Amino acid sequence: MKLIRSVIRPCKFDNLKEALSSVNIVAFTVAEVRDYAPEHLHTMAFMGHLYEKSDLPMLDVTVVVDDHHVDAVVELIVRIARTRRREDGHVCVLPVEHRYTIHTGLREAP
DSSP states (O other), rough: OEEEEEEGGGGGHHHHHHTTTTOOOOOEEEEEEEOOGGOOEEEEETTTEEEEOOOOOOOOOOOEEEEGGGGHHHHHHHHHHOOGGGGEEEEEEOOOOOOEEETOOEOOOO
16 A cells, blocks of 8 residues: 655645546545745735745645555546646655554554
8 A cells, every 4th residue: 555645735625635536546635734944035025014924825635545546546636626736735655564453453554
């Protein structure tokens, strides 16, 4: 199994959630995060004052899939989340050695 962790724009989440429902995934979680990067520096105006910010509100979408579905799911995430702007986010793929169900305490086979 593989863990696919992606950081995407919040406006792309509904489309991604719908697209992921058609793919065979083991687990799926979402968390609100802030993406900090020097190239994300942007200026905001608030009450007549300008502020420079280097963080963007993003969503961390984590999906666990079987090994043979990894390429298809990564391609799906990139296609759905892409706006062709630098701040689109990123996708990481990590190995999953074991998965345990908290309710039963049992280890699931990879």
